Amino acid sequence: MKKKLFVIGFVWPEPKSSAAGSRILQLITQFQNQGYEVTFSSAAKMSYNTFDLNTINVETKPIFLNDSSFDAFVKELDPDAVLFDRFMTEEQYGWRVSEQCPNALRILDTEDFHGLRKAREVALKRNEVVTLEYLQNDTTKREIASIYRCDLSLIISEAEIDILTNQFNIDTSLLYYLPFLLEPISEDDIKYLPTFEARQHFITIGNFLHAPNYDAVLYLKQTIWPLIRQQLPKAELHIYGSYESQKVTQLNKPKEGFFIKGFAEDVNEVMQNAKVCLASLRFGAGLKGKLIDAMQNGTPCVMTSIAAEGMFESKDQLLSEVEVNGFIEDNPEVFAKKAIELYTKAELWQETQQNGFKVLNQRFNKADFEQMFKSTINQLSDNLKSHRENNFIGQLFMHQSMQSTKYMSKWIEAKNK
Template identity: 50%
Template sequence: MKQNKVLFIGLVWPEPTSSAAGKRIIQLVEFFLNRGDQVIFSSAAAKSESSFDFSTLRGGTTSLSLRKTDSLSLGGGTSFTSLRGGTTKQSQNLVTEFPIELNSSSFNDFIQELQPDIVVYDRFVSEEQFGWRVREVCPNALQILDTEDLHFLRAAREKAFKKSEEVDLYNETTYREIASLLRCDLNWMISEAEIDLLTNQFNLSKTLFQYIPFLEEEISTANFISYQDRKDFIFIGNFLHEPNWQTVLKLKKEIWPRIRKELPIAKLHIYGAYPTQKVWDLHNEKEGFLVHGKAENAKEVIAQARILLAPLPFGAGQKGKFIDAMQVGTPIATNSIGAEGMFDQEIPGIKSDDLEEFVQKTIELYSDEILWTKSQELGVKIHNEKFQKETFYSNMEEQIQFLQANLEKHRQQNILGKTLQQTNHNALKYMSLWIEEKNKK
């Protein structure tokens, strides 16, 4: 199997300690490194203190073929050294980081030099911004979109929640995201429920989608903290993500007062990156509602709690907090939205959409050691059966090889995608070129 050049175009620089989306994209990078591919991660966003350090992804050395003299300037003092021909240099870092610019022909120059075999878009917005340039300069590159979750589904549910109305999936984001899905050769979906929605309700071809959940190592109960050594409840989630903020409000106003009445010495610990003042204002020691901000180590704080509380009012995709909870043996109290895409009939804890039933089942789970232990053990079983990375690596590898060998035929069969590449391509292209010219002035 030949070594591929894999270009990731990140919507942001990944922050795996702040969000599940950051964790997810790192797992996909690791998949390609495991194949022996050369990975270049790019993004037009600014880095933060929490941005992932790709130099920590080590597993030996990788060969970078560098030309001795050519260096391509992309502005701002940044340069990219060609990865074609010439001498070979051994590097300890398996991933090359490279900043790119929006609405700039410098990106075309960059990929012209790089000539990636595979391009992975991090969420549909990245494909909208850069996809037309990739297709124009590198038409033979296999283009993969990792959706993270369906943005239009989450947005529609959020609107319905806030306006107390039925969910309407037909909105501007829906048309934009589905167009992006159709323009790509393959879409990695984190939820089977979302594949069903796209293929059944929207009648999209199943050949465009592949189910890839969180990709995890096998776990056991060996190092779990015991029931007796745990106490209290926890919620954790990035506060830039609206479902997390609404969940905390729901806990504060509706759920926690009822639980606290039955368990007067218990506390609820709220953790999450990027808390605003309105989050901190919810802190109330008398009520046992404690806001801590970002956890330095999410799994450590989840492991101390007896139950993870996560009755999500809306959302989509899989929930990284649930993966963390199963990995440290913390049962989960959630609802249908939370369980969607992760748990079918079996729940490593409790699930209910009825407020009073949710509260009573949660109190029972917290107080009953036998029930709690069974939920913990079920979490290990579900985790190892549904999220082991080795199970999915072979399927991912097989699909990539098949598409690379049959790319033109695959694209011809996706007539809607080819149509959208022609029409949307020009609209996105000329809008971007107009912005680029405007910026020059």
């Protein structure tokens, strides 16, 4: 009999809209390769960008918030493992899974460390350095509680593993480093990419509902792009992203070479047409999908240290030793200067492009992670009782006196009847 994986999505996957959508599909593929039948549910509404999971043999079923119909459904499904897409879904459904399917392996995919992103956002608004006090925010407390309630949490960035273990003393047995899982770039792939001479203009891309992306676009508009445009008066910046709102569209200024292009149906096409990608993120967490898109399509980048975090250096490397597909700069004047250099110097552009291919193949080749991940899941499943006994803090968070979300959910359900 095949094993069953039940994925509870914060939203339905939209790989064309966000890196999170691609990430969850990568995880589904990993479990399918391990022999799991997969069922996906979400309480969110589907959109025109929603990926058709049935095309990859994944069963789908909508679920509801604060509704005990979920209990009967998950009990009948009887999954061997449950994957929570972000800590918010674990808060809502984790206690129900625990009660109805106590022997199911509970896995949290954090997507990125939301508490870290929140800390950086608040510190940026106050023009202050992120301290431990900022890190210890309410989002962090909720997220770490979720990590303890689960048997394993998938962390996409080594930088976040470091913060969780060193700043918050979380046992490494609860954390598992699993970055983007990609097909390697072949010489044939590279051969057919447009050349330096065939490309033009700058690009940036990102879901506009994601606060760090909107802030990055605003930062480009107000601070960085005028510096670039001053030296390259005919250059254009093309900004792509799903879910553009009026506050985004009003930034469109063709006379300034600043174009809001909206949703990109084919990210590879628009990225290959561009000469340089700009990733001016000032807060955020996790790995940045726009950098992966750029490297896969041979487009060098200028990026902030926030954008580059976890992408290029491993825990055993110094940043000065790392090859980057462009430049990492936080000073806006230097950022603009490096963008102009990449845009105008073919040899430098080609050198950094090659660095990007190396990074993809050396750090994100899915073949390097698949077998170890499979072994970890099997070992956890076989030793689940002892693993949970060693996670006493997790047991504390599962105690009825600590389950405010459970009783709030029950209250909301009773109120709605």
